[in-house]
Amino acid sequence: MSTSTKSIQELTDKEYKYGFVTSIEADTVPRGLNEDTIRLISAKKNEPEFMLAWRLKAYRHWLTMKEPTWANVHYPPIDYQDIIYYSAPRTKSDGPKSLEEVDPELLKTYEKLGIPLSEQKALAGVAVDAVFDSVSVATTFKDKLAELGIIFCAFSEAVQKHPALVEKYLGSVVPYNDNFFATLNSAVFSDGSFAFIPKGVRCPMELSTYFRINAADTGQFERTLIVAEEGASVSYLEGCTAPKRDTNQLHAAVVELVALDDARIKYSTVQNWYPGDKDGKGGIYNFVTKRGKCLGTNSRISWTQVETGSAITWKYPSCILQGDNSIGEFYSVAVVNNHQQADTGTKMIHIGKNTRSTIVSKGISAGRGQNTYRGMVKILKGATGARNYSQCDSLLLGDRCGAHTFPSIEVKNSTARMEHEASTSKIGEDQIFYCRQRGISAEDAVSMIVNGFCKSVFRELPMEFAVEAQKLLGVSLEGSVG
Amino acid sequence: MLEIRNLHARAGDKEILKGIDLVVKAGEVHAIMGPNGSGKSTLANVLAGRETVSVTRGEVLYEGKDLVAMAPEDRAREGVFLAFQYPVEIPGVSNLYLLKAGLNAIRKHRGLPEVDAMDFLALVKEKMKLVEIDPSFMNRSVNEGFSGGEKKRNEILQMAVLEPKLALLDETDSGLDIDALRIVARGVNAMRGGSRAIVLITHYQRLLNYIVPDRVHVLSAGRIVRSGGKELALELETRGYSWIEDAGRGAGAAAS
Numbered sequence: 001m002s003t004s005t006k007s008i009q010e011l012t013d014k015e016y017k018y019g020f021v022t023s024i025e026a027d028t029v030p031r032g033l034n035e036d037t038i039r040l041i042s043a044k045k046n047e048p049e050f051m052l053a054w055r056l057k058a059y060r061h062w063l064t065m066k067e068p069t070w071a072n073v074h075y076p077p078i079d080y081q082d083i084i085y086y087s088a089p090r091t092k093s094d095g096p097k098s099l100e101e102v103d104p105e106l107l108k109t110y111e112k113l114g115i116p117l118s119e120q121k122a123l124a125g126v127a128v129d130a131v132f133d134s135v136s137v138a139t140t141f142k143d144k145l146a147e148l149g150i151i152f153c154a155f156s157e158a159v160q161k162h163p164a165l166v167e168k169y170l171g172s173v174v175p176y177n178d179n180f181f182a183t184l185n186s187a188v189f190s191d192g193s194f195a196f197i198p199k200g201v202r203c204p205m206e207l208s209t210y211f212r213i214n215a216a217d218t219g220q221f222e223r224t225l226i227v228a229e230e231g232a233s234v235s236y237l238e239g240c241t242a243p244k245r246d247t248n249q250l251h252a253a254v255v256e257l258v259a260l261d262d263a264r265i266k267y268s269t270v271q272n273w274y275p276g277d278k279d280g281k282g283g284i285y286n287f288v289t290k291r292g293k294c295l296g297t298n299s300r301i302s303w304t305q306v307e308t309g310s311a312i313t314w315k316y317p318s319c320i321l322q323g324d325n326s327i328g329e330f331y332s333v334a335v336v337n338n339h340q341q342a343d344t345g346t347k348m349i350h351i352g353k354n355t356r357s358t359i360v361s362k363g364i365s366a367g368r369g370q371n372t373y374r375g376m377v378k379i380l381k382g383a384t385g386a387r388n389y390s391q392c393d394s395l396l397l398g399d400r401c402g403a404h405t406f407p408s409i410e411v412k413n414s415t416a417r418m419e420h421e422a423s424t425s426k427i428g429e430d431q432i433f434y435c436r437q438r439g440i441s442a443e444d445a446v447s448m449i450v451n452g453f454c455k456s457v458f459r460e461l462p463m464e465f466a467v468e469a470q471k472l473l474g475v476s477l478e479g480s481v482g
Numbered sequence: 483m484l485e486i487r488n489l490h491a492r493a494g495d496k497e498i499l500k501g502i503d504l505v506v507k508a509g510e511v512h513a514i515m516g517p518n519g520s521g522k523s524t525l526a527n528v529l530a531g532r533e534t535v536s537v538t539r540g541e542v543l544y545e546g547k548d549l550v551a552m553a554p555e556d557r558a559r560e561g562v563f564l565a566f567q568y569p570v571e572i573p574g575v576s577n578l579y580l581l582k583a584g585l586n587a588i589r590k591h592r593g594l595p596e597v598d599a600m601d602f603l604a605l606v607k608e609k610m611k612l613v614e615i616d617p618s619f620m621n622r623s624v625n626e627g628f629s630g631g632e633k634k635r636n637e638i639l640q641m642a643v644l645e646p647k648l649a650l651l652d653e654t655d656s657g658l659d660i661d662a663l664r665i666v667a668r669g670v671n672a673m674r675g676g677s678r679a680i681v682l683i684t685h686y687q688r689l690l691n692y693i694v695p696d697r698v699h700v701l702s703a704g705r706i707v708r709s710g711g712k713e714l715a716l717e718l719e720t721r722g723y724s725w726i727e728d729a730g731r732g733a734g735a736a737a738s
Contacts, residue, residue: 436553448575
């Protein structure tokens with residue numbers, strides 16, 4: 001084995017640094033799933049009747065569904081009766097009213113993760129909703145945002161305080177019967193974030209949710225709903241981590257975005273769930289449904305994701321381009337290392353006239369990782385003048401990993417213009433050697449080359465996130481060169 | 483500066499270098515010439531530390547240290563520079579970024595502070611004039627979309643910025659038109675002097691009209707079959723390689 005292949009392996013072997021467990025008393029429901037579990041979750045959250053009805057409708061439908069097997073991922077069957085569907089850190093009252101009431105142990109946890117929740121210490125210009133296992137534990141800058149009419153709070157709080165909005169938009173993009181995992185989520189989801197940007201308001205700071213799985217054997221089923229009214233705009237960030245455990249944990253989330261006329265939503269994810277150990281033991285199953293609806297004319301939804309964690313990733317952030325002249329974008333970097341598997345991509349459904357979509361996907365495979373891009377671009381009959389540009393590039397580090405691409409294009413309107421570019425390359429020994437000959441270590445060379453490969457996606461991330469993403473990429477691939 | 487003793491090296495399972503002896507002193511310019519397949523590029527790769535070639539016998543001392551035992555990046559940090567025959571493209575990584583990372587790695591190795599962005603930019607701008615590279619080049623990806631001549635000039639620019647003690651130029655003249663050749667030669671000549679040693683590897687005598695070497699060596703079938711002054715290159719120009727190759731074969735047969 002040559003030195004750089006060796007080095008590629010070493011770079012891939014770096015320890016996951018968010019693998020600690022917070023010791024905290026939790027309110028947990030018994031293992032397993034039935035209608036009682038759902039009633040219990042709904043009761044714990046003191047939900048209005050429409051929510052319970054919706055959950056039960058989803059649950060009953062779920063019972064008729066089969067787990068999908070079409071994705072290019074492999075895992076032993078999941079025992080859905082062996083999962084704990086609700087776990088919340090125990091609090092004195094119904095929930096913390098302010099940051100002072102949040103358990104210091106929790107604040108410490110987020111501090112350790114680099115997400116200070118105290119507003120004095122918080123990143124300027126970023127409001128954070130921190131979700132710990134099944135519940136949101138704190139949301140920063142809420143009052144400041146409220147002055148502008150922006151609602152940014154835990155989903156369960158929105159259900160209490162803004163039930164009409166929730167009822168109007170919940171399931172309007174991802175219906176309760178959408179797919180196996182989304183339907184399961186609809187039945188049991190416990191919390192998540194809710195953001196509402198009223199007409200004409202540009203959200204002055206980045207909104208962000210930080211998801212943390214802590215409890216063992218629990219599934220995390222959060223749901224995020226973001227609505228941008230006419231002319232509103234918002235940039236939303238999402239980050240995730242989990243402790244190291246030998247067993248796999250299920251994370252089945254749903255994200256729904258709604259953009260009305262001239263609204264713009266930018267949704268960025270840095271997903272760093274625990275990927276499992278070097279031998280593929282443990283890690284998160286990240287089975288997520290994310291979809292945005294460009295409902296209004298001239299609306300725009302952009303997904304940017306950097307996926308480095310999880311044992312298995314199964315997600316396709318998509319856009320329904322319903323409004324005329326609406327724009328959908330998907331920028332993705334997906335990294336698999338060791339035994340990680342990712343099957344990810346997007347769907348762009350063009351319905352309105354002159355709708356445009358852009359897909360840029362960068363897949364990086366190292367170790368024994370398997371990386372699949374799966375994408376669909378659909379131009380419906382009425383989508384006169386629709387345009388799509390897709391670019392899918394794969395980069396292989398080492399010779400035991402794999403990259404797969406399954407693009408699908410369906411055009412029902414002859415005025416559509418489609419472009420698709422794809423490439424697969426192996427990180428070149430001669431590229432690494434070239435850098436080393438200029439004095440750069442093999443490890444830095446690989447990180448430089450990989451970052452160069454991802455540049456067109458990183459450019460789309462908000463500043464501080466882009467820096468974070470670059471670092472994360474370095475960490476994920478660390479040990480793969482030396 | 484550089485002392486090569488009885489160097490044998492193979493690429494894959496093929497023995498390419500079959501006993502090279504060469505001494506390059508500080509401040510000297512040596513030209514290594516030879517026909518295709520004689521082992522010129524293999525020699526350059528051995529000196530730079532490319533993993534596709536392996537040393538089977540002999541030794542290479544650089545400033546008294548065992549060069550073969552050093553990692554490629556350590557050789558670079560100690561002052562060995564290779565101008566590549568085929569510089570690779572690295573999409574998404576700017577020329578400026580690569581060069582700065584290289585320079586800082588070298589400086590760090592020597593216990594010097596990193597150069598700050600402003601000083602670095604000023605340094606690069608000054609050196610760019612030397613090889614007539616447009617400043618917009620520096621923000622482009624490493625060698626991506628560069629013409630052959632631009633790639634070679636970029637190599638010389640990197641050399642000028644990194645200021646090596648021992649510069650190896652592997653067929654830097656190949657594929658250059660006469661104007662580009664002049665520019666490259668001017669860049670190399672500007673680097674000449676002091677204690678810096680330069681080894682030019684070339685197939686053609688043409689380059690040596692512009693960069694006049696102190697010593698010329700002819701490589702044939704993995705051995706240096708003749709060494710001489712700059713007039714040896716001219717003799718090769720008129721007589722071709724065959725007369726020396728024949729002589730070399732004779733010598734090889736006699737030695738074995």
